[in-house]
Amino acid sequence: MSPGSGGGDVPLSVEDFSLLRDAFGARMGLSLSSSTKPALERRLRERLAVVNVETFAAYYQFLSFDPGADEEWEALYDLLTTSETYLFREDYQLRAFQDEVLPLLADQAKTRRRLTVWSAGCSTGEEVYTIAMLIHESSLFSGWDVRVFGSDISKRCIGVARRGVYGPSSFRTTPKEKRRAYFIERPDGSHVVERIRAMCHFGQMNLLERDKARLIGRVDAVFCRNVLIYFDPHARRSTIDLFHERLYPGGVLLLGHSESLLNVSTAFELLHLKEDLVYRKPRTFPGVL
């Protein structure tokens, strides 16, 4: 609880918008164009009351310098990011992953018999469970140590993801047979079955914090779909470098259909699949990166 008169109708000036935009960019990688100013002003106004400041300039100062600002940043992660997602999203890419990428990875990882897939920016977890279902169905990894790790900047999203209980909007493109096979219907929603849940792990992570990302270890594939589009070029570059660092040689990176590494990184090579293009960390580049 925090008394105070709060934001009221105090306007967000162009200069304060720029300062806040930079702060969000530095901390979260977010790229906010000037057209987002009205929406940002609306969304942040109630936060002024929560942290008991009266102007956006003071709010910026609070975020930048106050020792207690971490809690406020947590709230902002929820406020400023999009959590809209659903199961089996962009099915052509998932088909390519299942039919062409997974056999490739099974071959590459056959000696270690361990497969790790990272869904970076997994929101409420639908993608993580979808990937686990695809791996399960491929039958290529029986007896392997399979882990699908989902990370998101929002603690709330990770909480939802861990529960693995979804409502109708998460099933907008899910084939009926998959829903029957992988979910148990209960009054509070559709629960992911245990054999799939057991493959999935979640953690809160800011993709710009490299040290924390290193805790994941090496991975065979990274899904990062519709995340980089919200990032500024610096954050995009840093995130792609992070993926490159975390991937095994020959590991693949799958981006959203409107995203590409053009102008971001030349460290990946393009892998042409029948239905999709994915990026692969080259296998034999001694001395590079």
Add this chain to the structure above:
Amino acid sequence: MTSDVRGPAALLHELDPEARRRGVQQLGEANGPEAIDWVLVALGDVDWRVRKEAATVAASIEPRATVIERLLGALREQTNVGLRNAAVEALIAIGTDSVPGAIRGLVELDADGRKLAVEVLGGVPDLAGTRALTRALVDEDANVRAAAAEALGTAGRAGSEAHGLAISALTSALSTADPLGRLAALQSLTQLEADLAWEIFEPLTRDPLLRRHAIRAAGRTHDVKAVAALARAIGDRSVAVARDALAALIDCLGAAADKEELARVARREIRAMPHVEERIRAFAHSIDDSRLRGAALVALGLLRVRSDVPELVRGLSDEDVAARAELALRWFGQDAVSSLLEEGRKAAAPLRAATLSLVPLLTEGADGGALEALREALRATDSDVLTAAIQGLAVAGDGADLAAVAAHATNADARVSATACAALTTIASRHPGPSRALAETIPPDSPAAVVGCLLRGASLRPGALAAGAQPDRTESADIAFFRGALDHGDVHVRRAAVDGLAAIGGPTAAGVVAAALADEEHDVVLAAVRAMGRIGQAEPLVALLEGGHAAAVVAAALRALGEASPSRAFDAAWPLLRSDDPLLASAAVETIGQQRGARREQGLFLALDHRDPDVVKSALVELSRDMSQRTLERVGACLDCASYEVRRFAAELLGATEDPGARALVRARLDREADPVVREALAQALGARSTRGGAT
């Protein structure tokens, strides 16, 4: 071969493209004719990664004049398309220095080369380049003409004069017989956001090839005739045309000054064509195309048919179209409220909250049904719903709502409690009588003491005084209450008590606040520091500045002293400008920025040399409030700062001025800036004038 290029050249012979790319990268550290030769080789490499790296490296290699000549020569290349395209990319990366050569190329090169020269000019914002592009609109080759029309779409980046020139030339190109050129001209006019008369586009809508594009461009035409035509075009046999017409119509209404009149015309036209209405409803269900769905929802809002409200409410829960659905409901207005609330009651918590938050925006004054719905929602348990209901009551509620809202002032959810506290203050300032009555029922040691503090504090605000509150009679009672509340165990109560005392002011209140400076809670101390500033008590603040307190307290004291005694604050702030702690340095910048006189500028200039980018940006904000010629130059110097954030910020500030000197500084930096984020800001700074200049 010199030793500088021997290593990179060897790598360029490797089979592995990554090795060749690294070779090119290393060429960037060598200069001279040999390095240029090898960069040219790399520009023609079979692998795109190598070519891309070479285009970047070419922009940094010296002597630049030789590089440009060689790159222009590459535009004559007939077989290696990769080389030609990479040369274009390199010339664009070089910037303004490429322009004279590219203009010459428009005369000297063959048609293919001229098209490439046009691409270069399109990529570099430059007035002379724009002039050359307008001339290329009458080139003998159709492809060159079309490319020139396309390239002019970015002319706004070269300033208002270039923007105006481009619009004028492209408008003329619309009346030529060249279909490809007219198509490109239409697209560029859309890109330039040209506000042209509907009469210019109207004939083009009859051309099957141009119809869609003309309709798109007409979205900027705020004309009754255009609106009527676009509304009719939603009924076009071609669904693609209908989609574009709907989007253009909504754009047209969105940007118009006389929205109501245009909306009335659009409504009348659409209602006269039932098949158009039905098509809009069908578009509103197109889940695969959120732009179309959003436009259709806005159109439904315009039509104001109650049976469409459920669809608009569904739109609120779809993040892709939520803003459009909200706009639609605003267009719909008060008539949507009852259906909106009905749908909200049936919906899940987030959607219910969204519907409630719209109520105050759609109702004028206190609508009975709406008020009832907001009051009912106060019984909800979901934080989103509660917050929305409390916010609604802050606007529409009255004295009777105070107690119910007050019940949430101690809610465990910080967002709910903060919203409730803010709402109490707002309602109390409108209804001081009931507010006072409620406040007097609350003792200072009760769990609800925070409500007592807020309501008593609110009754002392100017709004409440205007509404009839009588402070004199109650001042001593209030001070006694706040004194008691300062002993409360809840930190929030103590903080609210300090704020209340600040609202009373005067030496008695200041004496009570002084005790709170020793509070064990940081938040209360900071509130007390701020209160001292508001009450005008300089001495205790100066003591705090000298007492070796925590940085946050010193920063707050400095800001408060700025309110209590500006001259003393100025002197106290000066030494802190160089503090290593960015919190202190920023507070000093802010304090000095609020003063007047020559030393203000001097102090802020000093802060521009601070090593923390946040401090530098704070100084830039203060300097931007009063841009003298000297200030402009210092802000311009920040374009060379190591921090890209500072460079971007400086570019934005310079872009907001009308000074030609600022423009020159931005232009000069654009030519050598490598960071894409800063480049974009610089380009926008140059383009910003085109909008304000009103050259169209």
